[in-house]
Amino acid sequence: MITHPKILVLGGGMGGVEAAINLSQRLKGKAQIDLISNREFLYIYPASIWLTVGHRTVEDLSLPIPPLAEIHGFNFLQEEVQEVNSSQQYVITNRQKREYDYLVIALGGSKLKPKGIEHTRTVCRSPQDGIDIQEKFFQLVERGHGTIACGFSGNPKDSTAVRGGPMFEVTFNFDTYLRQKGLRDRFELIFFTPSPKPGKRLGEKGLAQIAKLFEKRNIRTMTGRKITEFTAEGVVFEDGTEIQSDLTVFTPGMAGHPLLKNSDLPLTEAGFVPVSDTAQVKDLENCYAIGDCSFFEGPAWRARQGHLAELMARTAAENIERQVNEQFPRASFREDMHILCVMDLGDEAVFVYRDDEKAIAPQGAWARWAKLAWERYYKLNKEKKMPRLM
Template sequence: MKKILVLGGGIGGVEAAISLAKEFKKKTDYQIDLISDRKDLFIYPLSIWIPVGKRTPEDVSMPIAEIAAKRGFNFIQEKVERILTAENKVITSSKEHSYDYLVVAIGGAKLKPKGVENTLSICGGGDEAVRIRDRFNALVEKGSGTIACGFSGNPKDPTAVRGGPVFEVLFNLDHFLREKGIRQNFKLVFFSPSEEAGKRLGEPGLKKVQSLFVERQIEPIMGKKITEFGTDGVLFEDGTKLETDLTIFTPGMQGNPVLANGDLPRTDAGFIPINDFCQVEFPGTAQHKPSNCYAIGDNTAFDGPEWRAKQGHLAEAMARNTAKNIALREEGKEQTATFSEHLNIMCVMDLGKEAAFIYRDRKRAMAPTGKWAHWSKLAWEKYYKLNKNGKVPNAPV
């Protein structure tokens, strides 16, 4: 019996386990195990509606055990503590697991700038999104306040930034306050140390965000380095302070700290370098260079255009390619599935009752906006859940 071990039950890991189960369906001598620390698959793109009360954490979570039972893989809820590729072994909080192939999809972690504990991030999962909702609701009850939303990157890796969801939360808070008729009592601020936050979205996407700031009276503070976050606001390098009642901030990303305990190669920012087949790239000097290790999704470092980004649809494309490549190798063939042709920015940036469909690839960039785009995000929610449960086929990504 050959064992394929997938680590991480997020968008990438769950899709990898599903795709592997599909590829090896007719073969009885393969076992596919997915290890994750949380019992649920958390659908991050939908969590942007938690702060305005349109969704709960339960609405945007799917029990992995149920998906596993329907799609034909094993789910093991354990926390990975060490990955030892020299021994084909993964050590978790309770046991050791050996493998023939390994697929690492444990996501990234956030940098910790000074005073970040005084802020809340939309990228921190269900509990943190609920804390944003509760703090926002308290301000709505009070009737006025200053809310600042911002993000920054990681100078060691240009892909380690998460700006789209921060814009979505900001525009959804604005929409909520307008619907209540109390927007004029609130000051909304967007801040980022980058001069052109959102540039990665492409020219039309950047222009759209900038015009929305004007239309919706959101004050931008851009190009000012952040020194520290306090309980009552943000301190900037030029000595100025933005007083806030609520600071929502997403720092740049770095690699998952668990990787430091093992022998997988890591970039300066802590991500796993991979090639176009999603195979881990061990450095030329490494004595041990296994070919049976793959990594996908947010925990990877990969080449491509300077605007490339870590996104959910890319994690899914990487997952499907990895499954295909492992299946090809097991048939004694060369692996052929590459993900570089899937490198694009695709983001339905929700604005409340409409959305901007932001798209960028090597040839084009666009940002059409309308109610239809908001409905398309709602349709994606239905599709995604049905798809993971095996009720509708994969949409092309």
Template structure:
């Protein structure tokens, strides 16, 4: 039986494991935590709309259901030449027929980042955000800043959607409590037109929405550092903040930077259309694949690393591995599937946003949009646990 090692237990890694097990491969999944964290639904943890456990799926349960091997450990070293992967426990994994890298990305390291919290950071940060907001509500007022950063070396690594969603959900929660006027909510970002990659229609709607909700904007200035009580910008101006929520842009994984894997300027692993890593000084195809946030995506400047793209990459890799092992060459590529697709939740509704090479649109979904996204979260968990059928390509 052919064996596959998957490093990373997020959206991409789990999806690859499920589809390779369906094809009867011997799959070993390595994850640095014992649960899969459903980041798209975590926006409701700080507003107490869901519990932390609602955004988690136990990997032990998934292992038993789908039949893959599971190792809870973190990867410490990658040695491509020797084909060995060293874990923190010092266990060395080697001799696999195929290896899939799906460990996500690191973050741009801003000065003073410890003075902020991120909804896209370590899962536990969602609880810290919740507690900090609770404290400000108890105090009765406050200035809360919500922002995200940029990676000039790879614009696909910017993740702004969850920041907007959390901002809108906090606004909605404060409004429900009747205390919204006591709080100053501000959105900030270093780029002059944050949200532009969603398309001109979505950007125009977003700016109108921010004004309607009385959310201030501070955009177009690079961030110099974060302090405990505010943000310092490139011109040394300072914004006073009682609490700063900030999502740094993704950056090349620290582990990859210290390996012999090929990378782009930002440190993401370079791959071909079939997610296969083309090793340096070699014209031959390798048995190593990279999927999800760890990989460098090709495509239009507006391309973005999203969960649905990561899962497409995972399914394609599973298919391509089967093709390769059966001496076939009808591989599936990921580039044709690059698009932006999100249901941007506001707490009392949502908007469906879509963009590809030929079109972009935004469809407001008052009230029902919020429950559609909630329904997707339930569907995602139950379908992964095989409790309900999966919708094709979802």
């Protein structure tokens, strides 16, 4: 039995912070828990869609990690991870070599770089990227007219490596904002994606609902067309058609974290770390990978979500506790897995739930209130001012 084991959590996002908190709750005083991340705050991506229309600031969306570390009793180290060596159980950062007994990798993913990507803006990276969209959007609002194109694509090497949801939200938020300012008829909004059925994870009913929403809000869709490149003028498709846009917001397909190539970890073709239902990395019993950086076999509807990253984090924490207590790690995230998210439309929202048995997507102003309430709850819960509800 290892006395006072060293547990390293890599990445201070939704998965990593939940792992550090849950590990602290389970093993406080019995283990050293260090969270290493390059940002000193957790960025609340699900609410970052509101940055684009000026309804949030970067501060609103940032949860500083040092106070969380103090409240929950883990150590926070602001360092850049550069290499993981799982056979010798150490990690190299920009500061030093750090050894571990248990490792939780929660470094998130990266994005593919299609031709001309520099001509697009994204909500899926840093807070500054969200600010860039906001600035350009407000310039267009000031000018009083324009064309805005929003889209996403996937990764042909991994059907789960796609993030379309936020692009729906950003598009509908632009639409609502422009309507509220009485400018909508002077703007063209276009939604584009190579996927022939964008939003298929919502189920057949949800798909029809999205199509109806686009129609009702007069948002032109260009779906099922492969993108050749992005240019300063807009988007060029393989079939020769083009979109001329003043602002192109785009989320490319996802891929694994590039630094994981500097590791001896097993990786899928798309660069993700393959894990079993216990969140343990294939063939490595003291090494866990959770959230966007991981890959597991599962139902076709599964999606890379903050909600799942947190579920995997709690599974990893429970299994590490079991290992520390010399028990078999048998907690699994599989049974509790489902899609749960609220797709904001700017003035109402769609509440999306999906599991093996059902797919529902009711819509209404109440769902928007649920998302706003979740944002508050999320911060309060992490600050230990409110118990966990889900």
